[in-house]
Amino acid sequence: MKCFAENCLRERALGQRNCSFSLKTGLHIPETESFTMSHYKLTYFNLRGRGEIIRYLFAYSGIKYEDYRIEWADWSSIKPTIPFGKVPILEIDGVIIHQSLAIARYLAKENGVAGKTPLEQALVDAIVDTIDDFMSMLPWAEKDHDVKQRVFDDLLTNTAPGLLQDLEKFLGNKNWLVGESVTWADFYWDVCSTTLLSLKSDLEDSNPNIWVLKRRVQALPAIAAWIQQRPKTIL
Numbered sequence: 001m002k003c004f005a006e007n008c009l010r011e012r013a014l015g016q017r018n019c020s021f022s023l024k025t026g027l028h029i030p031e032t033e034s035f036t037m038s039h040y041k042l043t044y045f046n047l048r049g050r051g052e053i054i055r056y057l058f059a060y061s062g063i064k065y066e067d068y069r070i071e072w073a074d075w076s077s078i079k080p081t082i083p084f085g086k087v088p089i090l091e092i093d094g095v096i097i098h099q100s101l102a103i104a105r106y107l108a109k110e111n112g113v114a115g116k117t118p119l120e121q122a123l124v125d126a127i128v129d130t131i132d133d134f135m136s137m138l139p140w141a142e143k144d145h146d147v148k149q150r151v152f153d154d155l156l157t158n159t160a161p162g163l164l165q166d167l168e169k170f171l172g173n174k175n176w177l178v179g180e181s182v183t184w185a186d187f188y189w190d191v192c193s194t195t196l197l198s199l200k201s202d203l204e205d206s207n208p209n210i211w212v213l214k215r216r217v218q219a220l221p222a223i224a225a226w227i228q229q230r231p232k233t234i235l
Ligand SMILES: N[C@@H](CCC(=O)N[C@@H](CS)C(=O)NCC(=O)O)C(=O)O
Pocket: 049, 050, 079, 085, 086, 087, 088, 098, 099, 100, 101
């Protein structure tokens, strides 16, 4: 039987721990024969988009996963097979989780970057949701090119600076957005700000501390390696 002792979960996912679980004693028993490594399959498009925060968490944790990237041409036939019809989804040993932030939060909890206490976790979630509120206002799927351009310009010029100022204030002189160590809120800031800068590079001209934070995230060895090796896509 698989061991679910808390301190074994991460090592098991990494394939570093072989253990089983005694129903008699409730303790884990280091053994090899019962060991099975979870299989993770991420399904998304060939974009950073809403899949990238999940890829960051896999990169940071070192857990192996299948990074399945759907071709646009295949999407209409794949969509009906996906629960709720949207991606990203993450399959873990046959269980499917949908919603990018639910997936990311799960991986963050499993890998110790969700915040150290319930209060920190609430603050991390609040920052992620605040950034996500803005990213979700951008009309990604708008068909009318002129309307899309106009709304993007308006949001990036008139709304984004206020958000960045608020984040700068929240961060203050701290190294990380929440607590004493990196959390997935820092990852989400890096992922989303990369997209924002690709749309409007002069956003970097003010609010210096949040851009220092971005460089701090990108300097984490596992994240730096992922950025270097990931497929190059526009978004
Ligand atoms: N809130 C969802 C949004 C999911 C979503 O809208 N996904 C888009 C791609 S970013 C999608 O599947 N679009 C294709 C479609 O709706 O047919 C999440 O964060 O996962």
